[in-house]
Amino acid sequence: MRRAQSVFSTLLSRNLLTSSSAATAAAAAAAERTLLRPALYSTATTSPRSRWWSSPSPPASFPSKSVPVGLAGALSFSLTLVSAADAKEPPSPELLPKDVVLYQYEACPFCNKVKAFLDYYDIPYKIVEVNPLSKKEIKWSDYKKVPILVVDGEQLVDSSDIVNKLSHRLHPDNSVVDEEEAKWRSWVDEHLVHVLSPNIYRTTSEALESFDYIAKHGNFSTTERFAAKYAGAAIMYIISKKLKKKYNITDERAALYEAAETWTRALNGRDFLGGSKPNLADLAVFGVLRPIRYLKAGRDMVENTHIGEWYQRMETAVGEPAGIKA
Ligand SMILES: N[C@@H](CCC(=O)N[C@@H](CS)C(=O)NCC(=O)O)C(=O)O
Numbered sequence: 001m002r003r004a005q006s007v008f009s010t011l012l013s014r015n016l017l018t019s020s021s022a023a024t025a026a027a028a029a030a031a032e033r034t035l036l037r038p039a040l041y042s043t044a045t046t047s048p049r050s051r052w053w054s055s056p057s058p059p060a061s062f063p064s065k066s067v068p069v070g071l072a073g074a075l076s077f078s079l080t081l082v083s084a085a086d087a088k089e090p091p092s093p094e095l096l097p098k099d100v101v102l103y104q105y106e107a108c109p110f111c112n113k114v115k116a117f118l119d120y121y122d123i124p125y126k127i128v129e130v131n132p133l134s135k136k137e138i139k140w141s142d143y144k145k146v147p148i149l150v151v152d153g154e155q156l157v158d159s160s161d162i163v164n165k166l167s168h169r170l171h172p173d174n175s176v177v178d179e180e181e182a183k184w185r186s187w188v189d190e191h192l193v194h195v196l197s198p199n200i201y202r203t204t205s206e207a208l209e210s211f212d213y214i215a216k217h218g219n220f221s222t223t224e225r226f227a228a229k230y231a232g233a234a235i236m237y238i239i240s241k242k243l244k245k246k247y248n249i250t251d252e253r254a255a256l257y258e259a260a261e262t263w264t265r266a267l268n269g270r271d272f273l274g275g276s277k278p279n280l281a282d283l284a285v286f287g288v289l290r291p292i293r294y295l296k297a298g299r300d301m302v303e304n305t306h307i308g309e310w311y312q313r314m315e316t317a318v319g320e321p322a323g324i325k326a
Helices: 002-016 022-033 070-087 109-120 159-170 179-200 204-217 222-246 252-267 280-292 296-304 308-318
Strands: 100-104 126-129 148-151 154-157
Touching: 100 109, 109 159, 109 179, 109 280, 109 308, 148 159, 154 159, 159 280, 179 204, 179 222, 179 252, 179 280, 179 296, 204 222, 204 296, 252 296, 252 308, 280 296, 280 308
Parallel strands: 100 126
Antiparallel strands: 100 148, 148 154
16 A cells, blocks of 8 residues: 555646645545545435434535335335334433544544434544644644544544444443444445545546545645545546556456445345344444445445345435534
């Protein structure tokens, strides 16, 4: 990865930074550090549940999920809502943390994994969008990545560890390790996340689509925003080809479809891997896929595999991202 980064730094400085403006150079630095991660999009659908805090609307620039029309469609949609509402697991109020702050990049798959957990369990949280260039919002921490979750003043880092700790807090009596759940959570961190970048930066237009979202929703100054979109898309288009090699991916779309089908097969006819309710593996897969769902890669994935029904059940069960901008 380091070699890929330096290659791209060089390429960028030779070919793209003709004006060598500070903002574009800063965007290049950001691309090296941050934009190696998938450009992600948190989407939303109408939640059947009431929320403690109001939810943000989905970005207008993104196509929203289509809802089936007609009697059969309406019926199946209502049934989905009913079963998803049943799937909800509200924790007892005395176990809920009082103050939760998520330091994140909107586009980060690991951050979205944590958000899927918080949203599913209706844990109210505030969001601090970190500027990937200056990272000034997390200067107070020794940890230089996101997500960072501050729970009642305690710093938690690393998405899977964060979820483990929160889950233990909500279910203190549950010490049994579910091996199937653990296996698929590892699969998300070790396989699924690596398939994402090569897909969302696969072509120049897909890279631009991804960075259009990142530039709009990331914490950038106006000048950084413009530079981030075009320099970031160019860099990531090239880096994604390196990532393909690094993770031995020959056809990125085939790898994405294969991952989606592998997950669907793992469900083995169940609504969720957890059975009638999502477990931590369902939340992890959903969390990392959520930002790409309405990008071209995610649309292609749903059109060409069997993952769509599970994804829709998860959207309904988890509900809208409910974080409040701090
Ligand atoms: N294993 C960590 C990975 C976190 C991570 O790599 N986050 C990326 C953003 S998606 C990051 O902060 N990279 C450092 C940077 O942006 O400088 C987790 O699961 O939380």
